Amino acid sequence: MLLPRRRLIAAAGLTTASLALPRIAIGQADNRPSITIAVQQIANSASLEPLREQSNVGTRTFSFISETLIMPNLLGQLEPTPGLAESWKRIDERTVEFALRKGVRFHNGDEMTADDVVFTFSRDHMFGPNYDITSNKTLFTSVVVRDSADGMKLPPEVPAVAKRLFPALEKVEAVDKYTVRFVNRTPDVTLEGRVGSLGANIVSRRAFSEAKSWVEWARLPVGTGPYKVREYTPDQSLILDAHDDYWGGRPPIKSVRMMVVPEVAARINGLLAGQFDFICDMPPDQIPTIEKNPKFEVLGSTIVNHRLTVFDMHHPQLVDPRVRQAFTHAIDRQAIVDSLWSGRTRVPAGLQWEFYGPMFVEGWTVPEYNLDKAKALLKAANYKGDPIPYRLLNNYYTNQVATAQVLVEMWSQAGLNVQIDMKENWQQIFDANKQRAVRDWSNSASFNDPISSIVAQHGPQGQQQQAGEWTNAEMNRLSDAMQVETDMTKRKAMFKRMLEICEREDPAYTVLHQNATFTAKRKDIRWKASPSFAMEFRSVNFAVN
Amino acid sequence: MLLFAASRLFRALLTILFVMTFAFFVLRASGDPALLILSVDAPPEALAAFRKAWGLDQPIWQQYLAYIGHALTGDFGKSMRDGRPAIDLVMERVPATLAITLPALALKLGIGIPAGIYAALHRNTFADRMTMALSVAGFTMPSFVLALLLVLIFSVTLGWLPASGNDSPVNAILPIITLGTAGAAIMARFTRSAMQEVLGQPFVRAASAKGLSWRRVISHHALPNAAIPTVTIIGFMVGSLVAGAVVVESVFAWPGIGRLLVSAVANRDLAVVQALLMVIAFWMVMANLAVDLAYGWLDPRVRSARAGGH
Numbered sequence: 001m002l003l004p005r006r007r008l009i010a011a012a013g014l015t016t017a018s019l020a021l022p023r024i025a026i027g028q029a030d031n032r033p034s035i036t037i038a039v040q041q042i043a044n045s046a047s048l049e050p051l052r053e054q055s056n057v058g059t060r061t062f063s064f065i066s067e068t069l070i071m072p073n074l075l076g077q078l079e080p081t082p083g084l085a086e087s088w089k090r091i092d093e094r095t096v097e098f099a100l101r102k103g104v105r106f107h108n109g110d111e112m113t114a115d116d117v118v119f120t121f122s123r124d125h126m127f128g129p130n131y132d133i134t135s136n137k138t139l140f141t142s143v144v145v146r147d148s149a150d151g152m153k154l155p156p157e158v159p160a161v162a163k164r165l166f167p168a169l170e171k172v173e174a175v176d177k178y179t180v181r182f183v184n185r186t187p188d189v190t191l192e193g194r195v196g197s198l199g200a201n202i203v204s205r206r207a208f209s210e211a212k213s214w215v216e217w218a219r220l221p222v223g224t225g226p227y228k229v230r231e232y233t234p235d236q237s238l239i240l241d242a243h244d245d246y247w248g249g250r251p252p253i254k255s256v257r258m259m260v261v262p263e264v265a266a267r268i269n270g271l272l273a274g275q276f277d278f279i280c281d282m283p284p285d286q287i288p289t290i291e292k293n294p295k296f297e298v299l300g301s302t303i304v305n306h307r308l309t310v311f312d313m314h315h316p317q318l319v320d321p322r323v324r325q326a327f328t329h330a331i332d333r334q335a336i337v338d339s340l341w342s343g344r345t346r347v348p349a350g351l352q353w354e355f356y357g358p359m360f361v362e363g364w365t366v367p368e369y370n371l372d373k374a375k376a377l378l379k380a381a382n383y384k385g386d387p388i389p390y391r392l393l394n395n396y397y398t399n400q401v402a403t404a405q406v407l408v409e410m411w412s413q414a415g416l417n418v419q420i421d422m423k424e425n426w427q428q429i430f431d432a433n434k435q436r437a438v439r440d441w442s443n444s445a446s447f448n449d450p451i452s453s454i455v456a457q458h459g460p461q462g463q464q465q466q467a468g469e470w471t472n473a474e475m476n477r478l479s480d481a482m483q484v485e486t487d488m489t490k491r492k493a494m495f496k497r498m499l500e501i502c503e504r505e506d507p508a509y510t511v512l513h514q515n516a517t518f519t520a521k522r523k524d525i526r527w528k529a530s531p532s533f534a535m536e537f538r539s540v541n542f543a544v545n
Numbered sequence: 546m547l548l549f550a551a552s553r554l555f556r557a558l559l560t561i562l563f564v565m566t567f568a569f570f571v572l573r574a575s576g577d578p579a580l581l582i583l584s585v586d587a588p589p590e591a592l593a594a595f596r597k598a599w600g601l602d603q604p605i606w607q608q609y610l611a612y613i614g615h616a617l618t619g620d621f622g623k624s625m626r627d628g629r630p631a632i633d634l635v636m637e638r639v640p641a642t643l644a645i646t647l648p649a650l651a652l653k654l655g656i657g658i659p660a661g662i663y664a665a666l667h668r669n670t671f672a673d674r675m676t677m678a679l680s681v682a683g684f685t686m687p688s689f690v691l692a693l694l695l696v697l698i699f700s701v702t703l704g705w706l707p708a709s710g711n712d713s714p715v716n717a718i719l720p721i722i723t724l725g726t727a728g729a730a731i732m733a734r735f736t737r738s739a740m741q742e743v744l745g746q747p748f749v750r751a752a753s754a755k756g757l758s759w760r761r762v763i764s765h766h767a768l769p770n771a772a773i774p775t776v777t778i779i780g781f782m783v784g785s786l787v788a789g790a791v792v793v794e795s796v797f798a799w800p801g802i803g804r805l806l807v808s809a810v811a812n813r814d815l816a817v818v819q820a821l822l823m824v825i826a827f828w829m830v831m832a833n834l835a836v837d838l839a840y841g842w843l844d845p846r847v848r849s850a851r852a853g854g855h
Binding site (some may be wrong): 157234428 | 576577580627628693709710796797805
């Protein structure tokens with residue numbers, strides 16, 4: 001049957017309108033707000049590539065732009081949740097298979113497929129051309145950063161970070177368009193954790209290949225996150241636009257501008273003047289200043305980072321572990337939390353976090369505050385009050401100097417003669433030419449297993465042992481064994497023993513408190529802070545009253 | 546005159562070479578850029594690779610010779626943070642800094658010189674004391690205090706002006722006022738004392754005794770003679786146009802040379818710091834050269850002394 005011409009024209013018109021109208025409607029309805037976030041820094045390395053920018057500020061920035069197969073629940077306790085992979089399963093001790101989420105679009109409009117995932121973990125993007133899969137040695141590479149500005153050669157730190165994140169990754173292979181398989185050379189129960197860590201962010205193969213240079217790529221990366229990079233000016237600003245094809249729903253903000261405002265006072269004034277909607281990196285002593293104004297509030301949350309005091313066991317006064325034990329018992333940690341952090345953080349259960357899940361050692365605590373015990377330990381160690389230097393940076397960490405002054409007074413109550421020695425930079429802190437004894441540090445966990453923290457930082461390849469400050473044969477044996485152990489009960493027992501060694505018997509460090517980050521914002525914006533530097537700005541966590 | 550210009554140019558080049566050499570060694574002695582750029586938690590192999598890639602594992606004298614050799618060909622190295630030529634990074638920040646320092650210089654001269662002359666001509670009156678009291682307040686108040694005070698009043702309380710950033714020309718108003726206030730105060734004090742000294746000279750009394758109008762005595766006899774010390778101060782101010790706003794740029798998040806200097810020093814981005822110091826030294830040397838030439842133009846005695854070689 002032939003349709004009458006008028007009806008046909010009308011039908012064609014309606015069809016055209018039906019195709020066009022929703023777009024127009026979306027365009028007209030786009031009254032989403034744009035916001036400005038003032039931060040201390042966007043990226044220390046002036047790049048938006050997580051494999052180069054392994055920092056707290058980078059963690060925050062990348063939470064807008066790119067995603068991993070397994071993602072932390074930013075509105076929960078960072079427990080692993082399906083990200084770009086809908087599900088995953090263990091094939092064997094060395095192999096994990098991921099079912100990719102279908103319909104995920106990169107910022108350039110391409111659909112994410114197994115090909116992009118394989119490319120993300122390739123030599124071209126991650127490991128560099130000289131990667132020797134069979135080698136146990138940490139690789140390296142003669143590439144120079146100069147080549148990264150003119151071509152696609154990776155800066156040397158990129159393969160180094162990749163190698164640390166995936167020390168024994170044999171291959172990543174595409175099973176089909178939406179399935180990938182990660183194969184490790186050795187048994188590794190932490191592979192899922194590593195796949196979810198900062199640096200394993202999935203990138204667009206086409207966008208990376210089309211970039212003129214690595215530096216250009218790192219300025220304008222193409223990921224799958226809810227916001228895409230429009231313009232990045234290092235040390236100044238980052239402008240992000242909503243990625244409307246985002247798989248997790250249309251982002252609630254039209255554009256986000258992150259602005260670098262190094263001075264705390266300037267950030268606070270900008271918020272109070274209405275120039276900024278959010279300000280990050282707030283020191284806790286400034287919280288009352290903000291909260292005096294009813295239009296603003298400060299949201300704080302503890303993050304996966306603990307502040308530590310670290311010992312050099314080779315200093316003459318610290319050779320006897322009982323002196324280091326005395327240090328650990330002479331600290332009233334809760335007093336520090338209450339006085340310097342207004343009670344907005346906590347004393348954690350040693351160097352571990354609840355998101356370890358089954359690996360979290362319940363019942364473990366930091367050494368008790370007990371001055372009598374500290375004094376008795378010093379007496380037993382025959383400590384005569386000789387000076388012990390404490391190398392200190394000027395507030396590299398929040399409240400660092402104030403905390404150090406409090407600590408020195410507390411230690412002095414126990415009879416320890418600790419003397420602050422101010423330093424300008426980390427090189428001076430680590431300088432082994434002069435006697436080292438005590439310094440500050442903070443430790444994070446990049447994924448939900450002790451391998452990412454106590455082993456990575458205090459094990460044989462960790463910074464403390466690499467710097468020659470501390471070592472322990474049993475700890476090193478346990479570290480090596482734990483890397484390949486797959487029995488969770490045995491692994492947990494190993495971890496518990498590591499805590500006993502490092503925090504009690506032969507102290508390498510002592511945990512002071514959990515770190516926290518504070519964000520001030522307009523009160524009329526409904527938004528929840530994450531227990532991380534990452535910021536959740538998807539539709540589930542943003543609305544304006 | 547040519548000989549004079551050549552000798553000044555040679556001294557200028559020596560000064561720049563000295564600045565470059567000093568900066569090179571001091572920067573390398575004061576901290577490891579690998580630790581600062583890659584962070585303390587970077588894996589040891591990344592640190593080693595970074596040092597190797599940038600030649601930081603070479604003996605320092607080799608690094609120095611390579612640096613000077615490249616500098617002679619116009620290559621001041623690349624930023625360790627993002628791989629771009631250091632000199633490009635520096636030069637692209639210069640306009641932003643000049644956008645606040647040039648108007649601030651105009652403010653300094655436009656307010657400071659008339660105020661100084663006015664105070665000198667009304668010596669020991671209430672107006673003089675008020676002008677000088679404001680002047681003392683202006684140059685004793687640290688720029689970051691004044692900056693925060695202005696932000697508190699005009700941004701937070703009144704909401705008239707933005708507190709920081711460089712989104713529009715309006716953002717420049719508070720930085721310009723902050724920079725201009727202290728400079729105007731200094732200018733006023735120097736102009737006042739220079740004028741006072743000149744006004745006490747016999748030739749001023751002679752000019753008055755000749756029956757010249759007071760206005761003519763001031764404009765034709767006093768002011769030109771008071772200009773020499775004033776020009777010296779203006780020379781310093783012109784010399785600091787490029788690098789004189791470090792604190793103000795940090796407080797107002799203004800993306801100029803000052804903020805680049807702070808971040809480059811903090812990150813030990815050696816090539817950028819060296820390029821910055823080279824540009825700053827060059828500018829300062831040129832300003833001094835201009836002041837020297839201005840002396841000759843303003844004061845015939847200087848001109849004739851150079852011409853006569855004594």
